[in-house]
Amino acid sequence: MRGILPTVLDTRFEAILSQERSLAKAVAATMVEMNPLTVWDLMMLPVFFINFLKFRRAREAFTLNFLFTKKLALEAAFDMIDKGKTKEEVLARIENKTGDILDSDTKGIYSENIRRRQMEEINLLIEHYCKLLQAEGRDYASLVKNAYQTEENYTAFLQRLKLVEKEVNRAAKQTVRTKTASAMVSKMEKTTEWMRMAEAEKIFGSIK
Numbered sequence: 001m002r003g004i005l006p007t008v009l010d011t012r013f014e015a016i017l018s019q020e021r022s023l024a025k026a027v028a029a030t031m032v033e034m035n036p037l038t039v040w041d042l043m044m045l046p047v048f049f050i051n052f053l054k055f056r057r058a059r060e061a062f063t064l065n066f067l068f069t070k071k072l073a074l075e076a077a078f079d080m081i082d083k084g085k086t087k088e089e090v091l092a093r094i095e096n097k098t099g100d101i102l103d104s105d106t107k108g109i110y111s112e113n114i115r116r117r118q119m120e121e122i123n124l125l126i127e128h129y130c131k132l133l134q135a136e137g138r139d140y141a142s143l144v145k146n147a148y149q150t151e152e153n154y155t156a157f158l159q160r161l162k163l164v165e166k167e168v169n170r171a172a173k174q175t176v177r178t179k180t181a182s183a184m185v186s187k188m189e190k191t192t193e194w195m196r197m198a199e200a201e202k203i204f205g206s207i208k
Contacts, residue, residue, distance in 0.1 A: 011138050013078050016129060017071070019140040023195060024066040028059045030191050031184065069118050069168075072097070073125035080126070081133050087126065094122060111175050117168040124164055128157060141203045151204035158196050165189070 006014075076090035098115050132140075135147035148154040169185045 008138065009078070009082055009133060012133050012135075012143060013074065015138060015140045015143065016074060016132055020067060020070045020074070021063070023192070023199075024063040024070075025059070026195055027066060027188060027191050028062040031188055032058045032062055069121050070125060073122045074129045076122070077126050077129035077133055080130060090126070091119070091123065095119065109175065111171065113171040114168060114175065117164070117171045121161070121164040121168055124160060128161070144200075144203050151200055154200050154204070155197065158193075158200065162189070162193055165192075 072094050076085075076087075076094060079085040079090055080087060098118065102110055102112065102115055131147040132143040135143045137143045137146050144154055148157065166189060169189065173182055173185055
């Protein structure tokens with residue numbers, strides 16, 4: 001929790017973060033698959049544990065990367081509502097943080113193009129999280145229902161989010177430029193969209 005005595009806003013913050021983390025982990029589970037066990041894994045436990053640790057770390061790394069823009073935007077939205085910060089102030093803070101990451105990148109993985117596209121995603125997410133944080137409810141489903149009212153409104157937001165995320169991914173593919181990276185990004189986008197739409201249907205009662 002964000003405070004010693006959690007407020008309603010704290011509870012909403014944690015509910016949103018928990019949902020985003022669950023999605024990230026679910027997508028990671030489909031993207032980072034453990035290789036089938038071999039006879040050496042069964043006969044030599046150290047080999048199994050080393051491979052398992054690598055597998056877990058790969059999933060954890062994917063989850064953290066997936067959550068990167070979401071956490072920045074959610075914390076910014078929280079500060080706007082809880083501390084009265086302006087959107088310009090929180091965006092400037094994020095600009096500085098991502099700028100520091102760009103300056104410290106010695107491998108050329110993080111580019112200015114990726115950063116610009118991420119800022120567009122973060123800008124959209126801040127609006128979304130502000131809606132959720134100010135809606136009635138303490139769990140994610142209630143917050144979404146009360147913030148968006150209808151499944152159509154919520155899925156319209158998800159489509160906007162899909163488009164800005166696709167631009168981030170396109171910028172990333174231009175940096176990496178491998179067929180493997182392109183295939184992985186395509187799989188990630190399809191998996192993420194399917195999971196989000198299924199969650200939307202569940203929240204609004206289209207499916208039980």
